[in-house]
Amino acid sequence: MLNVGKIEEGFVLDHIKAGKSLSIYHHLQLDKLDCTVAIIKNARSSKMERKDIIKVECDVNMLNLDILGFIDHTITVNVIKDGKIVEKKQLSLPKEIKNVIRCKNPRCITSIEQGLPHIFVLTDPQKEVYRCKYCEEKCRQRW
Amino acid sequence: MRHLMSPLDFTTRELEQLFDLANDMEQHRERYAHICEGKKLATCFYEPSTRTRLSFEAAMLNLGGQVLGFSDASSSSAAKGESVSDTIRVISCYADICAMRHPKEGAPMVAAGRSSIPVINAGDGGHQHPTQTLTDLLTIRSLKGRLSDLTIGLCGDLKFGRTVHSLIHALVRYENIRFLFISPEELRMPSYMTEMLREKGIAYEEVIRLEDCIDSLDLLYMTRVQRERFFNEEDYVRLKDFYLLDKEKLSLAKDDMLILHPLPRVNEISVEVDDDPRAVYFRQAQYGVYIRMALICTLLGLTGEEGGNIC
Known part of the structure; x- marks a missing residue:
């Protein structure tokens, strides 16, 4: 059994789909933070069989919950203080995300217009469908 | 603003x-x-x-x-x-x-x-192309007197046809609308459109031959198969003349059916139809x-x- 030490202050992202932790690490720009980050891949899980976990020793406000909600709103966000879980944050699908994914439609104005942010809008919350704000192309793969 | x-x-x-x-x-x-x-x-x-x-x-x-x-x-x-x-x-x-x-x-x-x-x-x-859709709605409303209780046939390129998708989205807001999608297999209405209709409980049928359904229509919306929507010239050539509305087919239609077309027309409506009072595509341009x-x-x-x- 591999042991990763407890963190005193920070947050733990639990129930990440197995193999997706590195992608989340990059999307959340955790590489830019000057703090301890532990990535655990393929941990055993009673709910998911296999899961990934990310532990980050920094203020939870540094975390962009919208991006995380967009990537996978079923991830559990545990806020840690004094080595204990003090809050579990609920993630939801953000109504709009900016510059997280790029529109892949070659006919979209985002393919040529300088400085235009890539914005995707939640158009069907039940089916979790996001569409480009400009051309309405469906986002095929969230991550 | x-x-x-x-x-x-x-x-x-x-x-x-x-x-x-x-x-x-x-x-x-x-x-x-x-x-x-x-x-x-x-x-x-x-x-x-x-x-x-x-x-x-x-x-x-x-x-x-x-x-x-x-x-x-x-x-x-x-x-x-x-x-x-x-x-x-x-x-x-x-x-x-x-x-x-x-x-x-x-x-x-x-x-x-x-x-x-x-x-x-x-x-x-x-x-x-919203002003085309508004043109279509105004034409229907002005000449039919209503935008509800209509059986509407959409014929031709239903896969790439921007005008037909837009018109459908606009028409589903009115009551008792029924659609007949008339197209070759390759140019069928995309599934996201038919799914949307199913979710809203709006009746539609897909047919290949115009002659099989023209008698039930209040409105026939013809479209052109556009070269610029194809990546492959062969497919365009094969499908561009799939439908031709002529006097013979029109003789099966109701006396008060309207024929609309966003224009330009190429081969899909015979010029012999132009003088028929049901052909309203030039009035549509005026609208x-x-x-x-x-x-x-x-x-x-x-x-x-x-x-x-x-x-």
Whole structure:
């Protein structure tokens, strides 16, 4: 059994789909933070069989919950203080995300217009469908 | 300030007002002949579309306004690499309202976000062409007297046909609408459209032969198979003449069925049909001018209602 030490202050992202932790690490720009980050891949899980976990020793406000909600709103966000879980944050699908994914439609104005942010809008919350704000192309793969 | 990006930007109630205004303009043209005096419409057409551009220009001239603009990207600053955002900010200094056609989808929305004047989407790639849809709705409402309780046949290129998708989205807001999708297998209505209809509980059928269903239609909307929507020339050649509406097929239709077409027509409607009173596609082009007149006035806040700005 591999042991990763407890963190005193920070947050733990639990129930990440197995193999997706590195992608989340990059999307959340955790590489830019000057703090301890532990990535655990393929941990055993009673709910998911296999899961990934990310532990980050920094203020939870540094975390962009919208991006995380967009990537996978079923991830559990545990806020840690004094080595204990003090809050579990609920993630939801953000109504709009900016510059997280790029529109892949070659006919979209985002393919040529300088400085235009890539914005995707939640158009069907039940089916979790996001569409480009400009051309309405469906986002095929969230991550 | 309002813009027009999609036909769904207006509620059905707002559309009724717009159609009433367009019909009033049709009946009392002289009343509106000077309402836009001193106003300028910029037609920014990054790709050629003679019909839409001239329709917008005719609309503004009918209202006593003036027009300026360009009719393809090579004669505009876009050829020098200027962004849509920059172009519209400059155009906003020259004109009071802008109609924009652009091959890139969403370009008019980018313009609207940066503009200090109303922007009308005059077609953005395969995405939206709202003034065509409003033209179609006005034509149906004016000649049928209603936009509900209709069996509508859509024939031709239903896969790539932007106008038919847009018209369907606009028509599903009215009651008791039934669709018949008439197309070859390769140009069938995309599944996201049929899924949407199923979710809304709207009846539709897919048929291949026009003769099999023409007798049940209140309205037949013909479309052209467009070369520019195909990546493969062979597919285009094979499918372009799949349907031809001629007198023989039309003899099976109801006496009061209307034939609409966004034009230009190529081979899909025989010229022998043109004199049939059911063929209303040239009147549809006329309604296109009236709806653009009504739209320009509405977006400029010059509706001509009592107490309004009409002189």
